Amino acid sequence: MITRDIDSFIALAAGLPVVAPTCARAVFMVSPDGFRLAEQSARDNRYMAMGEAVDEACALAEHRALQAAVRRVLPVTVFPGDAATPDAVFPNNVFATAPGRYLVGHMRHAVRRREAERADIRAYFKQTLERREIDLSLQPGVCELTGSLVIDRARGIGFCGLSERCDETGARAMHEAFGLNVTLLFDLADGEYHTNVVLSVLASRAVAVASSGFADARVPEAVAALYGGQALRLDARQKAEYAGNCITLAEDALFLSQRAHDSLDAGQRGQLADWGFTLHVVPMPMLEKAGGSLRCCVGEVF
Known part of the structure; x- marks a missing residue:
């Protein structure tokens, strides 16, 4: 079922058992070669720092540190980047997996649609992993x-947030x-572009949620209730610091950027510890x- 009706959604979702792995078995990334900011993406991504200078060498160093941190938990495959596709460093929006198959997204901007045409990444899924293409x-x-x-x-x-x-x-x-x-279908708040900035499911037993990112305040409340109230509540400032853009890569391993981590208070970090999560923090300012x-x-491989 796919629905906008919150009550119908909760009635079905609340009874669903855990029958599959909560976290990926491997990940893939794209290196920020030729790192720059994509002007097209800035039209509907208010989080971009278009007025600031960027440094490719710094971005590459940060990315290598991220790779190393994740490799302590999961295997990592890294593809080269391309200055012609500057947003490719965020591959989870273009390629995704489910058991036995992989998906290619329909991107809004032309600069990102070029990423979807990459023969090497498609070959990795089709030939190396032997996945059916959708x-x-x-x-x-x-x-x-x-x-x-x-x-x-x-x-x-x-949980699907509608936007541009x-x-x-x-x-x-x-x-x-x-x-x-x-x-569950819902509208994101004005100015939000992706759901994964305002919501993260943490190993299927908790959520991080920023209520200000939703057009209808009932939606984040329903999501929190679905996880028995195990919800890390993020305010608008913490959302802007990317605290909602975190990911669990193992049952006990929650990854987030240094900026996101530093925006959390001691009580919130204590909540995460109580729920069984160790925080893996990576500086990513560039x-x-x-x-x-x-x-x-x-990008996750399931």
Whole structure:
């Protein structure tokens, strides 16, 4: 079921059992070679620091540190970047996986649609991993994969925020392609572009949620209730510092940027510890100028 009706969604989602892994078994990344800020993306990504200078060498060093941190938990495959596709450092919006298949997103901006055409990444999934291809770039709806759609993988639950980066047609295509049991559709607040900046599911047992990122305040409350109140509540400042753009890469391993980590108070860090999470913190100030943070840099292999 895919619905906007919160009550219908909760009635189904609350009864779904954990039947699949909560976290990825490997990840893929794209190096920030030729790192710069993409002017097209800045049209609807207010998190981009368009007025600031960027440094490719610094971005590359940050990315290498991120790779090293993640490799302590999971295998990492890294693809080269290209100055012609500056947003490619955020590959989770373009490529995603589900058991036995991989998805290609339908990107809003032309600079990102070029990423979806990469033969080397497609070959990695099709030939190396032997995955069936589902190319959503060929269908009419815009859908920027796990940027727009946050997924509870263990229970097959989707949370899809609609914006310029994802419309209802695209959301329905993702719901089917990922094979989800139920997906809640909702509008993001004005100025928000991706759901994964305002919401993260943490190993299917908790959530990080920024209520100011949702057009309807009932949605984040329903999401929090679905996880038994185990919700890390983020204010607007913490959202702007990318605290919602975090990712669990193991049952006990929560990854977030230094900037995001530093925005949390002691009580919030204590909550995460009580829920069984160890924080893995990576400084990413240069990469974050491009309008995304740690979670956006990490593509998951399920």
